[in-house]
Structure formats: structure tokens, C-alpha cells
Amino acid sequence: MALRETLGRAPYAAVFTLLTLFGTWSCESRAPAPPPASQSQSGSSQVQRGAYLVAYGGCNDCHTPKTFTPRGPVPDSTRFLAGYPADAKLPPVTPGALGPDKWGALASGDLTAWAGPWGVSFSANLTPDETGLGGWNEELFIKTMRTGKHLGVGRDLLPPMPWNDIAALTDDDLKAVFAYLRTLKPVKNKVPPPVPPAGGAR
Numbered sequence: 001m002a003l004r005e006t007l008g009r010a011p012y013a014a015v016f017t018l019l020t021l022f023g024t025w026s027c028e029s030r031a032p033a034p035p036p037a038s039q040s041q042s043g044s045s046q047v048q049r050g051a052y053l054v055a056y057g058g059c060n061d062c063h064t065p066k067t068f069t070p071r072g073p074v075p076d077s078t079r080f081l082a083g084y085p086a087d088a089k090l091p092p093v094t095p096g097a098l099g100p101d102k103w104g105a106l107a108s109g110d111l112t113a114w115a116g117p118w119g120v121s122f123s124a125n126l127t128p129d130e131t132g133l134g135g136w137n138e139e140l141f142i143k144t145m146r147t148g149k150h151l152g153v154g155r156d157l158l159p160p161m162p163w164n165d166i167a168a169l170t171d172d173d174l175k176a177v178f179a180y181l182r183t184l185k186p187v188k189n190k191v192p193p194p195v196p197p198a199g200g201a202r
């Protein structure tokens, strides 16, 4: 059916279909988003607007570690948007598990690590700690979201980071997202660099 066709044509699309299912599962536990700001884009209304966009944009689904409860995975509020936990012990991807005629991608149970044809990617720490976005500024954040390059100039950002969707936001909205991320509790968590596909993910 639809899912099978999607799998045939574009493995990434299947990842997002699955992600949507996961998102539906975990969304009850999210804090209610503040209402959108009206015209003004400064001060606390800008931060509120950013919180609203981050909630709607589902950054939480991939960037917040989860705790596992009988109701399923729940975002860990003590590590909100702190990225893939550096101390997590993930087993290697089973050789041969991924391929054009097999699963297109695999995710860790908390959706902070992803394996696919691109290797293994780990969601970034978005808190203002020095191990997260502490050294970033608004300009760098906007450049990264617009170009899809690591730190705005480096390698291509890997799936499933949906930078091309986030790039559709206006500059004011991206500034609001960044202003909100600045208000998060800083969490020390040095996320590892991605693992290239050679010798592992496929």
C-alpha cells in the first residue's frame, strides 16, 4: 500500500512516515506550546514565538533523550533538547540490516541516533552549554539552517535532520527559534561526530 510504495521509491520518506507515528505517540507528553506572538519580534514575545516553532517543528522528537515508561518513550525534561546522550551504549548496526531491498534506516529507541545509507548520525545538543550551541550566534544558526552545512560552512548535514524544511522559515522566525534555544537549561553533553558508512552501517 502507500507505505510499501514509499519504501520502494524513497527510503528517507519512510523514515519520516515512521517518525510521524512516533511523534504522535510521544506528543501527549509535551508541554503545551505557548501561543504565537503577534507582530512584535523582540524580547519575551520573540522567545515565546521560538518556543511555539520549536514545539511545532518537532525538534524534541530527535533532539531530546527519552525515558521509557509503560506509556512508551517520554522526553526527559532534565535533558531537554540536549541531543544524543554521549554515554549511551549503542550496539553496532547489524551488518546487512540496511539496503535497497531491506530497511532504509534504523533509529535508537529514543530517536536521537539514526543509521542509514549515510552512516550513523547523532542529534546535536541544542542547549546553550559549550558542548551544545554555546559558541553559536544568530547568524551562524541561520546560515546552518539555510545551507544545510555543518556550522554553516562544513560538511553536508546528515538525515534525518530536516534542515531544508526549517529553511522555509523567515529570518525573524529563525531568530526566534535561536532566541528560545538560548533560554534552555545548559546541559553538558558532547555528542559524538557521525560515523561514516564504510565498514558499518550497510
Ligand code: HEC
Binding pocket: 019, 053, 054, 057, 058, 059, 060, 061, 062, 063, 112, 114, 121, 122, 123, 124, 126, 144, 149, 150, 151, 152, 156, 157, 158, 159, 160, 161, 162, 166, 177, 194
Ligand atoms: C527527524 C529528526 C530531527 C528533527 C525533527 C530535528 N533534528 Fe536537528 N538534527 C538531527 C540530527 C540527526 C542532527 C545531526 C546531523 C549531522 O550530524 O549531520 C541534527 C543536527 C542539528 C543541528 C546541528 C547542525 C550542525 O551544524 O552540526 C542543529 C542546530 C539542529 N539540528 C537544530 C534543529 C532544530 C532547531 C529542530 C527543530 C526545528 C531540529 N533540529 C529538528 C535530527 C533532527
